[in-house]
Amino acid sequence: MKIAIVGTGYVGLVTGTCFAELGVDVTCVDTDASKIERLRSGIIPIYEPNLELLVEKNHKAGRLHFTTSLEEALPEVEIVFSAVGTPPDEDGSADLRYVLQVARTIGRNMERYVLVVTKSTVPVGTAAKVRAAIREEQDKRGVQVPFDVASNPEFLKEGNAIEDFMRPDRVVVGTDSERARDLMTKLYKPLLLNNFRVMFMDIPSAEMTKYAANAMLATRISFINDVANLCQAVGADVNMVRKGIGADSRIGNKFLYPGCGYGGSCFPKDIKALIRSAQENGCRMEVLEAVERVNERQKGILFEKLARHFGGIPNLRGKRVALWGLAFKPGTDDMREAPSLVLIPQLLEAGAEVVAYDPVATDEARRRLGGAVAYAADAYGAVLDADALVLLTEWKEFRLPNWEVVGRAMRDRVVVDGRNIFDRNELRALGFTYYGIGVL
Numbered sequence: 418m419k420i421a422i423v424g425t426g427y428v429g430l431v432t433g434t435c436f437a438e439l440g441v442d443v444t445c446v447d448t449d450a451s452k453i454e455r456l457r458s459g460i461i462p463i464y465e466p467n468l469e470l471l472v473e474k475n476h477k478a479g480r481l482h483f484t485t486s487l488e489e490a491l492p493e494v495e496i497v498f499s500a501v502g503t504p505p506d507e508d509g510s511a512d513l514r515y516v517l518q519v520a521r522t523i524g525r526n527m528e529r530y531v532l533v534v535t536k537s538t539v540p541v542g543t544a545a546k547v548r549a550a551i552r553e554e555q556d557k558r559g560v561q562v563p564f565d566v567a568s569n570p571e572f573l574k575e576g577n578a579i580e581d582f583m584r585p586d587r588v589v590v591g592t593d594s595e596r597a598r599d600l601m602t603k604l605y606k607p608l609l610l611n612n613f614r615v616m617f618m619d620i621p622s623a624e625m626t627k628y629a630a631n632a633m634l635a636t637r638i639s640f641i642n643d644v645a646n647l648c649q650a651v652g653a654d655v656n657m658v659r660k661g662i663g664a665d666s667r668i669g670n671k672f673l674y675p676g677c678g679y680g681g682s683c684f685p686k687d688i689k690a691l692i693r694s695a696q697e698n699g700c701r702m703e704v705l706e707a708v709e710r711v712n713e714r715q716k717g718i719l720f721e722k723l724a725r726h727f728g729g730i731p732n733l734r735g736k737r738v739a740l741w742g743l744a745f746k747p748g749t750d751d752m753r754e755a756p757s758l759v760l761i762p763q764l765l766e767a768g769a770e771v772v773a774y775d776p777v778a779t780d781e782a783r784r785r786l787g788g789a790v791a792y793a794a795d796a797y798g799a800v801l802d803a804d805a806l807v808l809l810t811e812w813k814e815f816r817l818p819n820w821e822v823v824g825r826a827m828r829d830r831v832v833v834d835g836r837n838i839f840d841r842n843e844l845r846a847l848g849f850t851y852y853g854i855g856v857l
């Protein structure tokens with residue numbers, strides 16, 4: 418089976434490489450020539466565990482190709498996946514420019530049947546727009562080549578994307594034709610052997626499923642963050658409360674960790690887009706509006722804790738603050754919408770000095786923040802002479818530091834744990850002042 422994947426961003430590259438690993442002949446297409454050139458020589462533009470290895474292996478095996486020309490790839494393939502970006506417009510709605518460009522290129526060049534599958538997260542109704550754009554281009558050419566459109570949203574988590582692809586909880590496919598359904602069944606057959614479920618449904622429901630899943634997950638996070646802050650105010654421990662409610666199988670214990678707010682490329686963008694899409698359709702997503710507000714507030718909570726500890730914002734001037742973690746979560750160098758990008762400007766604005774360490778996101782941070790922040794070579798280097806340490810990303814290597822060494826290196830033993838990963842009793846016994854999220 419031969420397929421093309423347009424867009425070699427996070428989703429496109431992971432999806433293409435994984436299908437190639439399953440034996441499908443995959444051509445990845447991107448208009449960025451230098452990116453394609455680098456991919457051909459095995460250099461991948463993102464950090465994702467095992468991805469580089471798999472790209473190299475499948476490229477060498479001749480199952481994974483890279484090109485800038487969709488026109489050239491098109492005659493060879495039965496399915497084209499569109500995994501191009503859908504950046505938020507100024508008003509928060511998803512910008513479909515790239516998705517529709519791909520559709521138009523297909524419409525202009527197709528000579529035989531092709532199934533056009535949207536992987537990008539797109540508002541309900543996008544498949545219909547893709548279909549219309551392809552038809553329009555065919556009409557201009559005066560041809561009527563048959564085609565189908567389908568929606569196959571991705572549920573990959575950064576840092577765990579290969580595993581998520583190979584062992585998904587479910588695969589959601591929206592189709593409206595027998596032929597499209599058969600093709601998608603054939604494509605996912607190698608994974609079907611692993612006993613997971615492909616859920617076929619109508620196209621709008623598939624498009625909506627992706628948004629609703631992310632919205633539900635983000636809601637859990639804002640909910641538990643709200644509960645955490647109240648716990649703190651009334652003298653309860655959110656860790657206990659989280660376990661207590663998570664034991665109810667209707668609630669479940671996953672994805673219920675309080676922290677310094679959700680970030681990344683999906684939740685913030687998708688929540689805004691869904692709120693916007695509801696407004697456009699005469700509805701309101703009132704819960705989600707609150708989810709977003711709570712998250713914005715939560716990203717500011719670390720700064721608040723620091724300011725309160727030092728007796729007000731003016732007292733932060735000249736303080737040296739060490740940050741452990743810059744990425745929006747562990748396992749990635751992605752800093753999009755990361756809490757660090759809220760905290761760092763607040764600290765700099767207050768006149769504090771910031772020294773950061775992240776196992777993989779330092780280059781990304783330099784690109785975004787320039788020289789405003791100093792970067793340490795390791796976690797212990799970052800805390801040297803620091804007046805406070807803030808943990809932002811729960812990388813494994815931060816879980817069990819040698820606190821004696823950290824304490825000796827710091828000027829003042831203050832720890833703000835933005836992810837509740839440290840043992841507060843141990844820290845307090847060593848003379849640290851400890852602040853967590855929703856714990857006393």
Ligand code: UDX
Nearest residue numbers: 571572573574575672673674676679680681683745746
């Ligand atoms: C998410 C969805 O999980 C995935 O299915 C979708 O396809 C894309 O968006 P991702 O953005 O990679 O994936 O990260 P995820 O691991 O879901 O974490 C999202 C954010 O929520 C992170 O900022 C994380 O720190 C935060 N989070 C997650 C919490 O604060 N608490 C939790 O309990 C879980």
